[in-house]
Amino acid sequence: VKNKYLNNIQLYYSLGSNIANENAEIIGEEARHIVKVMRNKKGDEIFITNGSGSIFKTSIEKIDGDKIKLKLFQEYEYENRFKNIHFCLPKLKNPDRLEFALEKCTELGITKFLIFSSERTIKKGNKTERWEKILLSAMKQSLRSFLPDLKTTSLKEISMLEGKKILFTQESVKRFDFNLIPGNTNYYFIFGPEGDFTKEEFNLFVESELFNLGENRLRSETAIIKCASLL
Amino acid sequence: VKNKYLNNIQLYYSLGSNIANENAEIIGEEARHIVKVMRNKKGDEIFITNGSGSIFKTSIEKIDGDKIKLKLFQEYEYENRFKNIHFCLPKLKNPDRLEFALEKCTELGITKFLIFSSERTIKKGNKTERWEKILLSAMKQSLRSFLPDLKTTSLKEISMLEGKKILFTQESVKRFDFNLIPGNTNYYFIFGPEGDFTKEEFNLFVESELFNLGENRLRSETAIIKCASLL
Numbered sequence: 001v002k003n004k005y006l007n008n009i010q011l012y013y014s015l016g017s018n019i020a021n022e023n024a025e026i027i028g029e030e031a032r033h034i035v036k037v038m039r040n041k042k043g044d045e046i047f048i049t050n051g052s053g054s055i056f057k058t059s060i061e062k063i064d065g066d067k068i069k070l071k072l073f074q075e076y077e078y079e080n081r082f083k084n085i086h087f088c089l090p091k092l093k094n095p096d097r098l099e100f101a102l103e104k105c106t107e108l109g110i111t112k113f114l115i116f117s118s119e120r121t122i123k124k125g126n127k128t129e130r131w132e133k134i135l136l137s138a139m140k141q142s143l144r145s146f147l148p149d150l151k152t153t154s155l156k157e158i159s160m161l162e163g164k165k166i167l168f169t170q171e172s173v174k175r176f177d178f179n180l181i182p183g184n185t186n187y188y189f190i191f192g193p194e195g196d197f198t199k200e201e202f203n204l205f206v207e208s209e210l211f212n213l214g215e216n217r218l219r220s221e222t223a224i225i226k227c228a229s230l231l
Numbered sequence: 232v233k234n235k236y237l238n239n240i241q242l243y244y245s246l247g248s249n250i251a252n253e254n255a256e257i258i259g260e261e262a263r264h265i266v267k268v269m270r271n272k273k274g275d276e277i278f279i280t281n282g283s284g285s286i287f288k289t290s291i292e293k294i295d296g297d298k299i300k301l302k303l304f305q306e307y308e309y310e311n312r313f314k315n316i317h318f319c320l321p322k323l324k325n326p327d328r329l330e331f332a333l334e335k336c337t338e339l340g341i342t343k344f345l346i347f348s349s350e351r352t353i354k355k356g357n358k359t360e361r362w363e364k365i366l367l368s369a370m371k372q373s374l375r376s377f378l379p380d381l382k383t384t385s386l387k388e389i390s391m392l393e394g395k396k397i398l399f400t401q402e403s404v405k406r407f408d409f410n411l412i413p414g415n416t417n418y419y420f421i422f423g424p425e426g427d428f429t430k431e432e433f434n435l436f437v438e439s440e441l442f443n444l445g446e447n448r449l450r451s452e453t454a455i456i457k458c459a460s461l462l
Contacts, residue, residue: 108453108457216338216374216375218338222338
């Protein structure tokens, strides 16, 4: 079944490799959550996603410690409308704000994130594991079937990627037309940190790649969420 | 000067009643912040807003304890594009999420909030003073000149207000066309709490007032911020 709209269900995640033909397995933390917190029992109907475009209607066949065996009886397939959209987010001084942006963007359908450090970012270090947990949880919460991909990189590397780069800054007065995104070109939306980019960082991009996201100054995470909403 | 776009400034707030002709006064906490944290001195140029559509370029004439006297030398006037837009937000189980929504909506230009309790809201009590602080700080942060108005009310009272009511729910499949908002009718955008409205609450509204905000389930605060972004 293609693109079926689901509502009022609880969605769980099982690695693609644990789903085969008529059966699936959920192990570890997610299995414990299903049994201990959600109190599902043998015979219960639950929905799982493989994180790569499918949701399955299943029933619990067997619970064995932190391993759950499922029988699949319906597959719903989805298309990733945002497969060519990459969100390049700066680390922010306040890590809660970046985490909030990741959660909101995932709920709104973004599936590709590049996290970079910038010269005016004070916070160093990557909390990749924590960020991935947030992405997983937001995917399930919003009943989506694409587990977002997150990589850490640098602004320089982003500037060298092939595809369209759209860097939002208050320094530009040019508006970006969200209606004009074709489905086959990679788009990299790049957002500035608090205190904006330095001159050297701006110089990694050309004038035609700079755009403005609205007439008022927005916090980094607000600009990020606004852009995801407009897409 | 009308609708001038300002950037790279620090904006402070002074009650309208403390601004008269050529002079203004800032007192209390805001004044202490300007002197002790921002370390402004006599003669410095600072920008203040009256929270009702004007930003003034001023210079500090005198600092006297927690009282600052300012000389005004330029007024910028703005129009409130959202004066007919009312955001009706439910209290949320997690108060951070409501606070985040208030902050983001203010940055995005919303100026009228109605906070209501709903049957499935666990959190009771109003944190009006805290919410107002967030609104004030977000207004200054985003260099806006309208201090949002916040009232607490009930869903029943909202349902009886005159004007267009737009209640967002996954139960509806009808999309709302954001391009069709005329400037003179009051619009009340109503968002559901976690766990959605009860049947009795839905019954306060008629079918034609129910709309859908997107194909996927969104958390309350995500729906709120998405709607503000689309406006």
